[in-house]
Amino acid sequence: xxxxxxxxxxxxxxxxxxxxxxxxxxxxxxxxxxxxxxxxxxxxxxxxxxxxxxxxxxxxxxxxxxxxxxxxxxxxxxxxxxxxxxxxxxxxxxxxxxxxxxxxxxxxxxxxxxxxxxxxxxxxxxxxxxxxxxxxxxxxxxxxxxxxxxxxxxxxxxxxxxxxxxxxxxxxxxxxxxxxxxxxxxxxxxxxxxxxxxxxxxxxxxxxxxxxxxxxxxxxxxxxxxxxxxxxxxxxxxxxxxxxxxxxxxxxxxxxxxxxxxxxxxxxxxxxxxxxxxxxxxxxx
Amino acid sequence: xxxxxxxxxxxxxxxxxxxxxxxxxxxxxxxxxxxxxxxxxxxxxxxxxxxxxxxxxxxxxxxxxxxxxxxxxxxxxxxxxxxxxxxxxxxxxxxxxxxxxxxxxxxxxxxxxxxxxxxxxxxxxxxxxxxxxxxxxxxxxxxxxxxxxxxxxxxxxxxxxxxxxxxxxxxxxxxxxxxxxxxxxxxxxxxxxxxxxxxxxxxxxxxxxxxxxxxxxxxxxxxxxxxxxxxxxxxxxxxxxxxxxxxxxxxxxxxxxxxxxxxxxxxxxxxxxxxxxxxxxxxxxxxxxxxxxxxxxxxxxxxxxxxxxxxxxxxxxxxxxxxxxxxxxxxxxxxxxxxxxxxxxxxxxxx
Ligand SMILES: Nc1ncnc2c1ncn2[C@@H]1O[C@H](COP(=O)(O)OP(=O)(O)O)[C@@H](O)[C@H]1O
Ligand SMILES: [Mg+2]
Numbered sequence: 001x002x003x004x005x006x007x008x009x010x011x012x013x014x015x016x017x018x019x020x021x022x023x024x025x026x027x028x029x030x031x032x033x034x035x036x037x038x039x040x041x042x043x044x045x046x047x048x049x050x051x052x053x054x055x056x057x058x059x060x061x062x063x064x065x066x067x068x069x070x071x072x073x074x075x076x077x078x079x080x081x082x083x084x085x086x087x088x089x090x091x092x093x094x095x096x097x098x099x100x101x102x103x104x105x106x107x108x109x110x111x112x113x114x115x116x117x118x119x120x121x122x123x124x125x126x127x128x129x130x131x132x133x134x135x136x137x138x139x140x141x142x143x144x145x146x147x148x149x150x151x152x153x154x155x156x157x158x159x160x161x162x163x164x165x166x167x168x169x170x171x172x173x174x175x176x177x178x179x180x181x182x183x184x185x186x187x188x189x190x191x192x193x194x195x196x197x198x199x200x201x202x203x204x205x206x207x208x209x210x211x212x213x214x215x216x217x218x219x220x221x222x223x224x225x226x227x228x229x230x231x232x233x234x235x236x237x238x239x240x241x242x243x244x245x246x247x248x249x250x251x252x253x254x255x256x257x258x259x260x261x262x263x264x265x266x267x268x269x270x271x272x273x274x275x276x277x278x279x280x281x282x283x284x285x
Numbered sequence: 286x287x288x289x290x291x292x293x294x295x296x297x298x299x300x301x302x303x304x305x306x307x308x309x310x311x312x313x314x315x316x317x318x319x320x321x322x323x324x325x326x327x328x329x330x331x332x333x334x335x336x337x338x339x340x341x342x343x344x345x346x347x348x349x350x351x352x353x354x355x356x357x358x359x360x361x362x363x364x365x366x367x368x369x370x371x372x373x374x375x376x377x378x379x380x381x382x383x384x385x386x387x388x389x390x391x392x393x394x395x396x397x398x399x400x401x402x403x404x405x406x407x408x409x410x411x412x413x414x415x416x417x418x419x420x421x422x423x424x425x426x427x428x429x430x431x432x433x434x435x436x437x438x439x440x441x442x443x444x445x446x447x448x449x450x451x452x453x454x455x456x457x458x459x460x461x462x463x464x465x466x467x468x469x470x471x472x473x474x475x476x477x478x479x480x481x482x483x484x485x486x487x488x489x490x491x492x493x494x495x496x497x498x499x500x501x502x503x504x505x506x507x508x509x510x511x512x513x514x515x516x517x518x519x520x521x522x523x524x525x526x527x528x529x530x531x532x533x534x535x536x537x538x539x540x541x542x543x544x545x546x547x548x549x550x551x552x553x554x555x556x557x558x559x560x561x562x563x564x565x566x567x568x569x570x571x572x573x574x575x576x577x578x579x580x581x582x583x584x585x586x587x588x589x590x591x592x593x594x595x596x597x598x599x600x601x602x603x604x605x606x607x608x609x610x611x612x613x614x615x616x617x618x619x620x621x622x623x624x625x626x627x628x629x630x631x632x633x634x635x636x
Binding site (some may be wrong): 178180184190194198203 | 335336337356357358360361362363364366367368370371372373374383384387388431435
């Protein structure tokens with residue numbers, strides 16, 4: 001009796017989540033996948049015939065390839081910047097005393113409570129031709145610099161939005177490190193920098209790598225920031241899909257792009273995850 | 286002037302002083318213990334020597350060189366932390382090798398010295414393990430090897446044995462002392478365990494509330510504790526209050542013989558005697574009579590609590606192989622007047 005219950009209970013407990021996941025993720029994904037093989041005709045819309053033409057178009061047209069390449073490039077750049085800013089930030093945070101630690105942690109996590117759209121608008125006001133940044137540049141005699149609607153604007157805003165996803169995992173792995181381990185390295189003759197590089201950094205690589213995974217995935221599929229800060233001409237994968245659906249009305253092509261982006265993202269993240277896990281097994285056991 | 290000297294060393298955190306005016310000279314090759322209850326400032330003192338805590342006042346000199354404000358990586362001291370603080374992502378050999386790498390010792394020499402250090406602590410077979418694959422005692426020995434391999438002028442140990450179980454701790458006490466004798470490194474060990482301090486050190490420094498209370502060889506510390514606090518912190522001590530009369534202390538209607546130089550007739554005084562200096566006799570055969578309230582078997586000894594008219598008295602007898610007096614039995618307590626000392630209440634006990 002009780003063993004039978006033990007057999008079904010996990011399934012029952014998992015059922016609501018599984019149903020939700022199936023209804024909201026799997027079904028639309030399958031529909032999108034099927035749609036991406038349908039023929040599209042400007043005159044009559046989506047037809048009931050199947051074709052591989054959309055995939056062929058995407059993979060041969062330099063317009064699409066450029067956007068894919070930009071997406072990967074900006075996501076990788078954002079990830080690298082987040083790592084170089086976020087890791088020291090997390091280290092300083094972990095060495096802070098109360099109450100400053102809590103205050104700064106709140107300052108880092110706080111922005112997550114504000115909608116990405118609002119934050120993107122904030123950046124567009126700051127970076128625009130008459131924004132605060134250009135006012136300062138003019139005051140310094142540097143003239144007006146075009147930042148808004150460039151890749152720079154997208155990366156600045158992406159880094160700002162993604163930073164918490166880097167700081168938090170790194171901070172968590174620093175919490176597990178005995179501060180005396182770093183002191184031990186000093187007493188053995190290591191300078192502060194050497195101790196950080198040889199002793200602290202290897203301990204936080206797992207946090208750094210898993211943070212990178214999240215930041216890369218979220219950046220590569222970001223929509224609001226490239227849409228608002230990249231303008232009409234500077235597209236990334238997510239804004240491209242939106243365009244195909246809403247402006248060109250070529251749903252099958254949009255679906256094919258979405259599937260390709262998903263596959264590329266998945267391949268990169270799985271490969272990365274392999275590296276992360278191998279590394280974690282080596283250092284932490 | 287010692288090899289390592291502390292001169293008026295003080296550390297204040299805000300208003301409170303963690304360490305006040307600690308002065309100490311350590312001779313080359315000496316094994317010194319800092320002994321005191323938790324929170325008395327032992328770790329703070331050790332970390333000031335190591336350079337991990339900046340002193341508020343005072344001076345530290347090592348072999349004539351003032352190192353008070355030198356960075357920890359320039360001091361070259363060997364330190365074993367209470368948590369061992371091994372590098373978790375490095376193997377045992379890599380851990381031990383780290384200090385040599387920092388000193389830019391060539392590869393071949395590094396390997397031989399790591400091997401020697403691991404042989405010294407009997408861990409040669411485990412060189413390729415990671416710290417997480419070791420037991421507590423093995424980790425402790427890796428920490429010792431890591432600290433010793435750099436040939437430090439001074440070895441600092443912060444409660445190195447407190448994380449080990451009782452049996453292993455006893456073994457490691459002998460082993461650590463043996464290693465120190467063989468290598469001859471000047472050593473300062475922090476401990477709150479009085480038996481550890483007594484059994485391992487050349488001299489024991491007793492600290493209380495950030496101050497040094499007494500510095501003495503273990504035997505002298507035990508026999509002539511400078512304060513009542515030390516007398517009860519280091520070993521057990523019976524303290525019986527009474528009034529000083531010629532030749533002894535009057536307490537519970539008896540004159541208890543003891544040594545009491547410098548006391549005035551009729552002054553309030555306290556008799557102090559160690560439990561192992563008291564013998565049990567038949568009732569009426571000793572200095573005072575009493576009744577055994579409790580009896581504990583400790584393996585090598587028996588410990589009795591005896592209720593007398595002068596107060597509760599602890600008595601320790603070596604285990605001679607036969608069962609001694611039982612609980613509830615009436616006994617007499619005997620001691621020689623030389624083994625008991627009288628002092629003023631809360632005053633200095635040593636003659
Ligand atoms: N960083 C610190 N800030 C404030 N007080 C401290 C700090 N470190 C130690 N103390 C205080 O100094 C005293 C001595 O501490 P410590 O040297 O660690 O004692 P022990 O090692 O003898 O147990 C304690 O009362 C402790 O609370
Ligand atoms: Mg301590």
